[in-house]
Amino acid sequence: MRAIYHINEIDKWKTTLNSCNNLLNVTKTRGETLELYIVASGDSVCICNTQDEQYLAERKRLIETADKGIHFMFCKKALEVRKVAWPDDFQKMQIIPSAALTLIEYQEKGFPYIKQ
Numbered sequence: 001m002r003a004i005y006h007i008n009e010i011d012k013w014k015t016t017l018n019s020c021n022n023l024l025n026v027t028k029t030r031g032e033t034l035e036l037y038i039v040a041s042g043d044s045v046c047i048c049n050t051q052d053e054q055y056l057a058e059r060k061r062l063i064e065t066a067d068k069g070i071h072f073m074f075c076k077k078a079l080e081v082r083k084v085a086w087p088d089d090f091q092k093m094q095i096i097p098s099a100a101l102t103l104i105e106y107q108e109k110g111f112p113y114i115k116q
Contacts, residue, residue, distance in 0.1 A: 001027055002035035004111040006103055008042030010050075013058040016116040020070055034069075037106060041075040041099035048074065048084050066092040075099035 003023075007016045020036060027034040040047070047059050066072055072093040079086065079095065086095065096102045107113050 001032050002111050003037075003114055004103060004106040005036070005038045005114045005116055006099070007038060007040050007044045007116040008099075010043045010046050010055060012044065012116045013047055013055065013062065017058060017061045017065055019114075019116065020065055021068075024068060024070065035071075037071045037073060037111070039073050039075070039096070039099050039102055041078045043078075043082070045074050045078040045084050046082055048079070048087050048090060063089060063092075073099075073102060 005016060005020065007013065016038065020038065023036065024034055047055055047062060050056065050059060062072065072090075073096045074093060076095050076097050078084075078099065103113065
């Protein structure tokens with residue numbers, strides 16, 4: 001099973017991570033493998049170096065979710081426009097040149113698109 005999520009608002013991280021972890025747990029219970037990618041664009045990239053108490057727990061969960069094999073991709077342009085520095089603890093994440101292009105490419109490969 002595979003899918004690609006798109007998140008572009010920082011307030012949506014909690015819902016996105018809940019959804020990803022639930023999907024991961026359900027597929028494991030069913031004995032299925034999950035290939036899941038999350039594309040972050042817009043203000044959602046601000047999670048990278050937030051110091052806002054409201055988002056620190058989600059940032060920690062994001063790293064933990066990546067450790068479970070979920071792939072996170074962050075739009076380079078969104079990071080640049082918002083002057084967001086790439087954090088040292090995001091080694092399992094990747095920067096992509098264009099969120100839109102990546103979403104198109106994965107959908108062309110047959111990945112269902114889920115907007116968060």
